[in-house]
Amino acid sequence: MSEKITSVAVIGAGITGITTCAALQERGFDVTVFDRNRYAAMETSFANGGQLSASNAETWNRWATIFKGIKWMSQPGAPLLVNPKPSWHKYSWMAEFMAAIPKYRANTVETCRLAIEARKHLKRRAEASGFKFDLEERGILHVYRTKGEFDHAVKVNDMLAEGGLERRAVTPSEAHSIEPSFGKKFIRSMHGAFYTVSDFTGDIHAYARNLGKACAEAGADFRYGAKVDNLHHNGVGVMLQVTTKEGAEEEKFDAVVICAGVQSRDLAAQMGDRMNIYPVKGYSVTVQLDDKQSQDAAPWVSLLDDETKVVSARLGKNKLRIAGTAEFNGDNRDIRDDRIRPLNKWCEELFPDVSTEHSVPWAGLRPMMPDMMPRMGAGKKPGVFYNTGHGHLGWTLAAATAEIAAVSVLAQSRSNQ
Ligand SMILES: Cc1cc2nc3c(=O)[nH]c(=O)nc-3n(C[C@H](O)[C@H](O)[C@H](O)COP(=O)(O)OP(=O)(O)OC[C@H]3O[C@@H](n4cnc5c(N)ncnc54)[C@H](O)[C@@H]3O)c2cc1C
Structure with a gap:
């Protein structure tokens, strides 16, 4: 029989790895976090x-998404871009995406429930450690430019309500009073909006970095610049083969939690678990609000523009983050100018008085499962666990899924005794 679990390795110091580390520490485990980068997140x-x-909990597994996707493929600057080069990984993912269409409603309700559960853990940890992360509790306004999309949003509202979320419809003029900085032209083009007062925004990087520091102060061992190349189970525990600049070495842990973002698929395969995560690229710009005019003209309320699939969040007085687009192009992090330009254009269209002279581009890979549901809990082999595959909602969900992952480690540890 296996022993009680004491030492746990977490692979990945992104938002999922750091929140998992905190949740494990809280339950008394001795945690070591490995990340191939020099810093967290x-x-x-x-x-x-x-x-x-929570208001963005709707999963994408609908025939309408597929038809829209096909239309977008021929439009430059559209929210979706698919590299047509054949790839088994991409096509198998797309086939599983379609196979998950019957679960669209149940998965949307469950995602919403998880997102609401995550809020309290996320805030509780920041308050307990006393760090800031540009938290703005001003709600999220989801705006629709066509009647068709707004009517669909009314149906989505039923699912969100079932998941426990209160989200109310507002007219364009109400939307304007909620966020007065909208340009008048945009308000005229808006059909309607939904406002979720309880949703909020914050800087994921600041949060992960600060929570990581708090975990280190509480005794977690963070190994940066340490890449986990191989994993195997030796029958008693999990062996990690780790490469650092000093060389390669092997270490044994009672358990491992894989939180490696888009790399989780390869690591899971080594442990005999199938996790068909695809790297869905997205882009952001961080508009530097250097002058008073831009600071006054930029929105404070967070936005989701349904037609362009662009989101925005104010990160303090001096920054406006604008993000969007989904690109199926494999493990490719290149920042393409033709994907960045629509984000700056969006800012110029909606907020004409904001200067985009200093706008910092970025691209990242969403670790997305075909059914858009994260995977947390035990794998096939004893001592192997996951908290990964959060796709477009990792910041929203990680604080809740980390609790679920840590509870499953604890349950297995107790059943071993
Ligand atoms: C453009 C864009 C906009 C988004 N907007 C939102 C949003 O508004 N709200 C929201 O909720 N979510 C959003 N997301 C999604 C969210 O950012 C992700 O779901 C989340 O960051 C994923 O976190 P993670 O910990 O799984 O992955 P990561 O942050 O990528 O962390 C994985 C870590 O594992 C490490 N790693 C991998 N392999 C190894 C290895 N072999 N050895 C050691 N270390 C390893 C990596 O170095 C990395 O640090 C957005 C994503 C994108 C791209």
């Missing part, structure tokens, strides 16, 4: 859309 958890959005 340098990959997908670096410059995302900033939204903690």
